[in-house]
Amino acid sequence: MPLHIVIADDHTIVRQGLRALLEREQFEVVGEAGDGQEAVRLVEKLHPAVAVLDVAMPVLNGIDAAREISRLSPRTKTILLTMLTEDQYVLESLRAGVKGYVLKSNSSEELVRAIHDACDGKVYLTPAASSAVVEAYVAMSSASPPELSEREREVLQLVAEGETSKEIAEKLGITSKTAESHRTHIMEKLAIHDIAGLVRYAIRHGLIQP
8 A cells, every 4th residue: 555645835836746756656645735734634634654744834834733743643754845954943843753854955765765764763864954963952852942832832933924913813713812812921931022032032943934
């Protein structure tokens, strides 16, 4: 039986290319998503072997989508396909349980290898994610930042993307008052007192890209 895969990228043409590439390699693409939130819903419904996610997606970024997928569908292996090589993105990906980190500029063979490695229980990092990054991850694991809840991370990303409390409420299915309350709690937890500071934090921790 071919491996079932869900793909997520906010660019339709990228998804079309990924589908063609994966189906050529005898994988079966069972679902496509245009944002991280939709990807999580699809994986929870379909429980594919692998989810291939872009990092920079609206509503919910690929790293937090991977974290949610690990919780809701533990057998699904997540692989990030991205143009981002900065250490913070790789480190946050490892913390989120990602099993593969591949650059879009690499060959298709590398993505295929990452999929097979992930299904074999291994972690595949593109060569650009150097051993220094892995060492930094190990060294930093005991000094993690203040823990935000999943909902708080979702709200933080949307705040950093410039959404108002009303817009956040509509996207997450909560009230404006609840969205504002989450924003306040986030600022208190992080000891950050302005939106610019929240944006900088979100960039440093891979929630959004600059």
